[in-house]
Amino acid sequence: MNLYIVCVCLHVAALSLWLGHMFVWSLITGPAMKRMQPAADADMLRECSLFRGGLGWPALAILIPTGLYLLSVRGIMPADLFSGAAFAGPQGAVLAVKLSLVLVMIGYQSYFGHRPAPVAIYFDMAAATAIIGASVVLVRGWI
């Protein structure tokens, strides 16, 4: 395996753990455990499920450097991101959408962290879902 493949694997693994944790806790196991009986058992299990908190910052610590490396393999350097040269053309527009949404998620992570955010979490998950879509278009190309 070369460095490129290692970085892709690390990028996807970190993404899977972070977003998987967010989707599953928010949409599946959290609500599912709420309805367990007796209620005291449900509360205890929900408390146990939250003892480690979220994975946002550790995942970002892997996603940002690996993401920058993967962009450099495509010929996009950090300076191109600041100058806007990276966002030219259809693929550039998709990259701009993806990185904007990443900034939204970092903003969410900074502001809310692991605190409950009953409404904002759905916007965060929508952003995550759109990032996955943008990534598919970037990697697989347009039609």
Added chain:
Amino acid sequence: MDVYRLTVWAHLFFSIVLMGLALFWLVMDVSLRRRFDAAAADGWLKALKSARWPHVAVPWALRLPLPWLTWAIIAVLAVTGIASGKLIGRVPDGSLWVAKFALLAALLCTQAWLTWRPSRSIIRVNFVVVMLTIVASVAAVR
């Protein structure tokens, strides 16, 4: 997005959810064992199997227990994986692709065991197998 990219997106999305479910069992196992002895923790894991999804809008009898929800996600992954291969007209080959299917077979075994009786060892093995399957899939298509 066309149908091909939508199936790839769905495959990736549900892979992430599958990873999240494996992580959930791991977190619960670690957390319960910090709080209870081994026998009690196993009992709680067994009780956790009875949690059902979705928790609203669907009659109780139609709500899926957590392990069966995982089977439903695996079924969706199989459909989207086969569909994306057919839509693009080719499938990858090579040793990593063979490794992916070997890991997939292992995943089905660990999931069956997890459905039957969640335990410390199978939860850990399941987590590692899901992670390796995703990594092998990513590496195989590059």
